[in-house]
Amino acid sequence: MIQVLLFARLRDRLGASVVNLELPSPCSLAQVREALVSGHPDAAELLAPERALFAINQTFSNDDQDVVTDRDEVALFPPMTGG
Amino acid sequence: MSVQHQDFDVAAEYAQLRQGNNADGALVFFVGTVRDRNLGDGVCGLRLEHYPGMSERILTELVEQAFERWPVSRVRLLHRVGDLELSDQIVLVAASSPHREAAFAACEFLMDFLKSRAPFWKQEAYLDADGTRCLRWIEGREKDRQALQRWDNIGADSLSGSS
Numbered sequence: 001m002i003q004v005l006l007f008a009r010l011r012d013r014l015g016a017s018v019v020n021l022e023l024p025s026p027c028s029l030a031q032v033r034e035a036l037v038s039g040h041p042d043a044a045e046l047l048a049p050e051r052a053l054f055a056i057n058q059t060f061s062n063d064d065q066d067v068v069t070d071r072d073e074v075a076l077f078p079p080m081t082g083g
Numbered sequence: 084m085s086v087q088h089q090d091f092d093v094a095a096e097y098a099q100l101r102q103g104n105n106a107d108g109a110l111v112f113f114v115g116t117v118r119d120r121n122l123g124d125g126v127c128g129l130r131l132e133h134y135p136g137m138s139e140r141i142l143t144e145l146v147e148q149a150f151e152r153w154p155v156s157r158v159r160l161l162h163r164v165g166d167l168e169l170s171d172q173i174v175l176v177a178a179s180s181p182h183r184e185a186a187f188a189a190c191e192f193l194m195d196f197l198k199s200r201a202p203f204w205k206q207e208a209y210l211d212a213d214g215t216r217c218l219r220w221i222e223g224r225e226k227d228r229q230a231l232q233r234w235d236n237i238g239a240d241s242l243s244g245s246s
Contacts, residue, residue: 008132008204009220055202058137075134079223082133082162082203083115083174083194 001025001070002032007077010052013043025070029054029063032074052076084142086133088165091175100157100179107156109183111190115174117167124209127216131164131173134202138162141201145193149178152192153185160193162203192234198227 002023011017014036021035033052037044046052054061055075056068068074085091093114100110117129146158161175174197178189197203205221 005134007134007202008206012220055134055137058134058140075137077134077202078204078220080199080202081205081221081223082131082199082201083197 002027002035002068002074003070004032004036005073005075007075009078010043010046010076013046014040026067029056029061029066029068032068032076033063036076046078047076051078053079084139084146084160086135086138086142086162086164088163090163090172091161093172093175096159096161096175096177100159100177104157104179107179107181107186109181109186110179111177111183111186113174113176113190113194114172115194117169117171117173119169121207121209121221124211126169127208127210128169129167129171129173129208130206130218131162131167132204132206133162133164137202138164142197145196145201149189149193153178153180153189155180155185155189158189158193160197162197162201164203195227195230195234199223199231 002021002025004019004021006014006017006019021032023031023035033047037047049063054063056066057073093112097112119126142160142162146160149155149158155178157179159175159177163173167173176190176193178186180186207219207221209217211217
């Protein structure tokens with residue numbers, strides 16, 4: 001099982017700050033994104049790669065490069081607006 | 084660096100940067116505050132959300148990058164979170180260096196990255212046309228994303244998000 005932390009508009013839209021996904025460990029970020037879209041098809045636009053960014057263990061990551069396990073802290077969040 | 088709810092005191096931060104610091108002839112300070120209008124609407128307030136743990140980590144990395152790239156002696160980076168009101172202080176970016184070029188550049192670099200490469204999100208409370216209080220998430224601006232390009236040669240690879 002892969003756990004994903006959600007922030008900001010993504011959390012509001014998906015209705016949870018933590019989502020648990022039935023996925024094998026390890027799996028790819030692309031699979032994580034796909035699983036979220038399957039579970040929330042109405043939020044598909046918000047879950048697209050440019051609108052939802054991954055971080056693994058608090059470091060930015062890329063869908064096509066990275067793999068996660070059930071021991072990693074995985075987060076998904078919208079483009080950032082700090083400062 | 085600090086991520087905190089409570090307000091900061093610019094005079095106290097200035098005193099810290101100056102204390103025992105005879106080598107630096109230049110101190111640059113930037114403070115960002117909550118503006119009263121956005122997208123044509125009157126703003127009532129701002130809620131700053133962040134990713135606890137990652138926000139502090141990214142700010143620490145940003146400060147380290149500033150030290151690596153420029154001959155600055157002291158850097159202070161402070162970002163508030165939580166509920167803020169009009170004209171409240173949001174962020175402080177300050178640097179001191181022997182000469183001004185490094186202090187100015189380091190502060191611009193830090194602010195440019197803070198705008199779109201640090202895990203903070205702004206939710207704005209505003210009054211709509213009927214005077215009803217509404218909430219909306221603020222979207223990043225293309226201008227801020229583009230501002231990052233001028234620092235490309237700096238090798239901020241660890242700070243680059245996807246796209």
